[in-house]
Amino acid sequence: MAVRRSKTVTIHRRRFLGRGLIGAVTAAVAMLVGPARAEWRKMTKKEAGYIAREKSASQMCAQCLYFIDPNDCVIVQGPVSPRGWCTYYGD
Numbered sequence: 411m412a413v414r415r416s417k418t419v420t421i422h423r424r425r426f427l428g429r430g431l432i433g434a435v436t437a438a439v440a441m442l443v444g445p446a447r448a449e450w451r452k453m454t455k456k457e458a459g460y461i462a463r464e465k466s467a468s469q470m471c472a473q474c475l476y477f478i479d480p481n482d483c484v485i486v487q488g489p490v491s492p493r494g495w496c497t498y499y500g501d
């Protein structure tokens with residue numbers, strides 16, 4: 411009878427520790443991923459120093475790494491002009 415009780419306690423302890431470990435890992439992942447997700451947003455045009463130009467130039471959105479045709483940007487809130495430019499221009 412005493413041995414049986416001991417086994418039962420051991421199983422419960424394992425389950426408890428296993429669930430605790432899963433909970434701890436989940437909380438750690440949430441702490442790492444959560445804030446990064448919450449902070450990710452596109453910059454405003456003002457933050458990026460965006461300017462819309464009338465004429466073509468050597469550096470403009472249409473040639474930028476972050477440009478999404480026809481008038482969007484990966485890192486700056488759109489719409490952006492293909493002839494626009496900002497301080498984060500990437501070539």
Ligand code: SF4
Binds near residue numbers: 483484485495
């Ligand atoms: S220059 Fe590049 S990063 Fe800046 S707004 Fe245009 S496409 Fe986006």
